[in-house]
Amino acid sequence: MTPSRSIAVFAVTLAACASHKSAPDATAAAAAKKTAPAPAAAPALAAAPAAAVANNPFFEASPLPLEYPPFDRIHDADYAPGFEAGMAAHLKEIEAIAKDPAPPTFENTIVAMEKSGSLLGRVQRTFGNLNGANGNPEMQKVEVQMAPKLAAHRDAIFLDPALFARVDGLYQKRAQLGLDPESLQLLERYETVFVRAGAQLSAADKEKLKEMNKELSSLTTKFRQNILKATKESAVVVDDEHELTGLSKQQIGAAAEAAKTRGLTGKWIVTLQNTTIQPPLEQMKNRSLRERVFKASVARGQGGDADNTAVAVRMATVRAQKAALFGAPNWAAYTLVEETAGTPAAVNDMLGKLAPAALKKAKKDAADLQKLIDAEAKKKHTASFKLAAWDWAFYEQQLRKQRFHFDDADVKPYFELNRVLQDGVFYAAGQLYGISFKERKDLPVYQEDVRVFDVIDADGSNLGIFMADYYKRDNKNGGAWMNTYVSQSDLLNHKPLAANHLNINKPAPGEPTLLTFEEVTTMFHEFGHALHGLFSKVKYPQLSMSVPRDFVEYPSQFNEMWARDPKVLANFAKHHVTGVAMPKALFDNVIAAQNFNSGYATTEYLSAAMLDQSWHQLALSDIPQAAQVAGFDDAALEKAGIFYPPIPPRYHSTYFSHIFAGGYSAAYYAYIWSEVLARDTGQWFTRHGGLTRENGDKFRSEVLSRGRTREPRVLFEEFYGGPPTIEPLLEYKGLSTPAAKHGGGGRTSTK
């Protein structure tokens, strides 16, 4: 997952590492909507009831180092009054700026807004982070209660004509203001954010926009609820236990249990998850059951009482209308202006170049799977059959077992959590950037497993604080993500406080925590996000972390490469009992196994990304009717040149939450776009001697420290020396040559 990169109500950006493997959830999205930090402000206090103020830890800046949240003093009952008072105080500050009798200046308007909203920022960041990492029903209630209020709060600011008049007036004469480049960028960002929120529209159009936003918001909820319902109702009922051959005893027991809870005692139920391909397909030996499960999965949301066809069509329609309101030809064009890619053409070009390489590898793999199917049929004296979508995972598993002779139990003893952290993650950062880490136990934590580290810069100064929350808990969101409790800003004198969250199973007391290589990679990935936050060296909070969706996963995916760097690996991959280094042959096998199915994984991802673009590049007049949605997907994939029935898209339209119920409309491509930048950068490092301070310092000063002080595309191109190229990514994923190539890698599960 990715970090939340938004500042304030002023820039809404991304949720942390919202995996393309699972839909971004509401909590992550809430965590993403941060507020601009500001000075320990006074006006806030006036707005809150006296009793609530007395002991509410949010009402003043934390007295702890770097304004570290006073977790031991925060109670659930503090959030709602914190939000209410925070919004009231913020509006008051904004009103004072809008009504300032003095003519607008950069200082009294833009800088003043940067300084506003400190209380709201504190409560919003802490609440968002804890709600995801250590939530409870009380906090969920607060989330539901606050969501519409925060949306209205945002509208009250961006649709305020007096405020926009000041911003726009400054923007129009920006060349004469004598601003330094970062201040100029800030002014341009403010203008952009206001304009995109509708500030320039006529009063009548503003009303239309508000209606559209409201409708889109309820359609989003409707879509999500329909998926939940359809996914539940589409669970496959099995009458005969023999049909389940291949599943483990526990899985069969769980299937019987699931049936019982639905009043189907004596039967079994195969429940579904959100993706097209269902995990049990890789184990199920019964081909007709595989087919039933697959067909139940793809039919979700088409017809019945949880029909999403009309919802998707209506959303596409309203989005196209909204784009038109802003003069854009379609929703993708409206959305992509804010991204690194910039235009639909650039996205189409990148996806179009990647697709043939992925398909080529996939079709070669399909031929191997077909051979396996034929051989099996011959052995059993049965008729062979043609590889179908519901067969791929099953035969891929068979082939994998034939080719790679290891399992997790062989690998995990070499990856002990603390050693991976200290001698791997921290070691690599030390080699590259000269930073070091010192654990501290004096600060309060919200849960006993959370660890806190001072991050010390090469010159001995304190750079910020890093928090590590690695273990799985029932009250923690799934996946992995990074977020910040305090974002860096020179203006506010704020040093960063970045936190990583994973979901590693906690061992029994006294036992070591042993990781899979995927989990190791995830630790490096999330730490890449943390470094992006920790190295931020900007003046304005707005520019610290508000980077586009297709840039957010760049520093994190780049940092993954150090998990497999020979020097780093030699430093941390040691047997937890004997201390013996991991055998090279075993590690090479781990990497080769990761790349084994990359043709399939990349094709199913690209298909979904292209489907997303197909919907959102439609002109209003080309949007299909609800009855045509079923055929729309295949036709769109055919047109995009990636239609290949054995590999369906990761999500079909009617259950594609990322684009119809999450924040990824026209942006599902962002994961692979960021990865292209990451692999290009990796190749640049390799060309320049790899793990060195010189390379690290250059990357830090030109990319990691820059936030959005310049447009991300420019930051990348100036560092890399040109526009992105796809070859390093193809090589990393083992897609560039027909032979399995060592040194490549698959994607991690947590992006």
Ligand SMILES: [Zn+2]
């Ligand atoms: Zn991420």
